[in-house]
Each structure stands twice: as structure tokens, then as C-alpha cells.
Amino acid sequence: MSDHVGSKSAGGLTRRDVLLAGAAGLVIGSGLLLVPKRYSRMPQQAQSFVAKVAHYQLDIADAITRGIRELGVNPEELKGKRILLKPNLVETASGAPHINTHPLVLRGAIEAFLRLGAATVMVAEGPGHRRDTLAVYEESGLADVLTEDHIRFHDLNYITGYELPNAGRQSSMRTLTFPCLFKEVDWIVSVAKMKTHHWAGATLSMKNLFGVMPGIYYGWPKNVLHHAGIENSILDINATLKPHFAIVDGIVGMQGDGPIMGDPKQAGVLVMGRNLAAVDATCCRIMGIDPYKVSYLERADNWLGPIGEGSIEQRGEAIAAVRTNFNLIDQIPAQHGIRLT
DSSP states (O other): OTTSTTOBOTTSOBHHHHHHHHHHHHHHHTTSTTSOGGGGSOOOOEEEEEEEOOSTTSOHHHHHHHHHHHTTOOHHHHTTOEEEEEEOOOOOOTTOGGGSOOHHHHHHHHHHHHHTTOSEEEEEEOOSSOSOHHHHHHHTTHHHHHHHHTOOEEEGGGSOEEEEEOSSOSSSOSEEEEEGGGGGOSEEEEEEEEEEETTTEEESTTGGGGGGSOHHHHOTTOHHHHHHOHHHHHHHHHHHHOOOEEEEEEEEEEESSTTTSOEEEEEEEEEEESOHHHHHHHHHHHHTBOGGGSHHHHHHBTTTBOOSGGGEEEEESOHHHHOOOOOOOTTSGGGTTOBOO
16 A cells, blocks of 8 residues: 555655645746646736717717827827728628728728827728729728828738738747838728627727738738638737737627628727727627637737736726627627627
8 A cells, every 4th residue: 555646655745745746846847837828927907998989970080089198199109100090991792881990980090190190191901802902992982081081092912021020929820921011100000890700709900900911922811811720810910010009990880790791780989099909808898798708819818918807997988888789699609608798
């Protein structure tokens, strides 16, 4: 019996006690190797701003200006800067304007940044579903708005790229290729649409950045990123690009089988902030989704930004005042069980 793992040593300890103590020492000495990565990260703090905007004919520029100021953006941060707005311009379908970021939200963002001292504002997108970006640009109504406002639009799908090391390292991609246009701007702003998603659960400001990856390098519909893993690619792009700000169009969002086939959902909000993970976590809570059950957000927590409600200082409207549950489809694996209780 003296060799049994449960037998007592002379000091009153069993061999099991000794083995467990040794294992604990190994974990501590090896940098918490056996502790899930999220729990070994230092907690982060961020802010998000929620504005009630019931419809697109209201003063969206005022709401965005107020949000930028409430979030503590110093005027010197924007004075003379070149701002690139990246909308969610995916596809057009008759009677389905809720697929894309509404053109009047882009107009409001343009006015807000110029009002706050920006030197120039441009809009740029690289849709993943259609090779003819200009057709989507025109059919969506965005061309009418930008032409009237004398704002330049850039098709990111066909711009020569430059490589950066993959700072996220979640996928096997060693480098990421971004449009050379990004070297000519000071701020990159994700102007996303509030939508549920067939493969990712929710698509918001972080997922919106798929559209910055040029189609001439990443294919249609960004096949290279899909093969590398949608969630891995979301994290890699955000970690490497380090966007500066996010505005999410939730005035009318999309619920159900998004990002294209879903139904319109009146949420009546704009959500914005400097940290995209925190903005997306706030959006999820407004949609009645638990951000910790959206895989890429859970993995981003306290790395790309905080997603815990207690770590996000809420400005503007309280989440409880604007929450409206988006329809989820249990038969879609990415949407099953993600409801916020």
C-alpha cells in the first residue's frame, strides 16, 4: 500500500497532495499556461455613447457631434486631419435598404467631422459580394448623397496594397494587405450597420472591416479571409489596422438571417466610441445578445478592448432604455444560445 497515490507520507501528505502541489507550481512558474487566456489579461476600460435617433430625417450630424464630444475627443485630435469613413456597403435589393449603412448616416458623420475641424473626409469601401463596387455605390443611394456633398468615394477592392505583419496572429496569415490609401489618412472610422449574422452571430464595427481588405488580394466574397476563419480574420484585421473610431447605424438594423437575408429591425439608435470591441459589446446588449457568447468578442475581451458591462462607461442613453431584442434563428449555429438573459 505504500506506493498507492492516496497513501500518507511521514509528514501527513499523500502522494496526490505532492503531485497537485507540484502541478500548481508548474502553472505559476510557466505564466499561467493552464489558465484561459482571457482570465490572464489585465482588465481594460472604455466608453461608448448611445444616441436615440428615431428616423433618418432627424439631425444625425448633431447626434454624432454630441457623441464625439461626450467621448472626450479633443478638438486638436481632429483639427486638420484626414478622415476615412468605411460604411457597410454589401449588396442592394429591392425594398431592402436595411442591408447597408444608410447614406444619411454617412452624411451626418461627414458633417460632424468637418464641423469639428477635420480637413477632409472621404468614404471608402470594398464590398465582398459584388465585384462591381460602383453599381452598389449608385444603387444604394450613397452616390447621390456624396455627389451632392462633393465627397470623394474610393473603391478599396482595386487599390494596390501594402503589407503589415499580422499583429493578431489568430489565423495562419503571416501578413495582411491593406489599401495604400490608408497611408494618406489620419483616422479610419468604421461606420457599420447593426445586424445579426449567419456565420458570426452579430456583425458590427469590427466585422465591418472585412470590407477594407482589397478584393484583388482577398477574392470575392473575401474568400481568403473565410478560409482563414471568419472570427480569426476579424481579430487579425482589427489588431493590425487599429481603427480609430466606430459609429454603428442602428436606426434601422437587420435581424434574423443577416447580413443580407434578414428583416428590418427598428432600433432607433446610433452607437459610437473609440474602442470597437466596447462599441460592439454595447450594440449586442441593445440587440438582446450576450457579447460573451459571440466568439470573436469573447476572444477580444481585455485584448482589443473590454466587453464587460462594468468595464464600459456608458454615455448618452442607458442600454436598458433602448434595448430591443433582435430576432435570432436557433437553427443557425452562430445564433443559437446567444440571447442575453
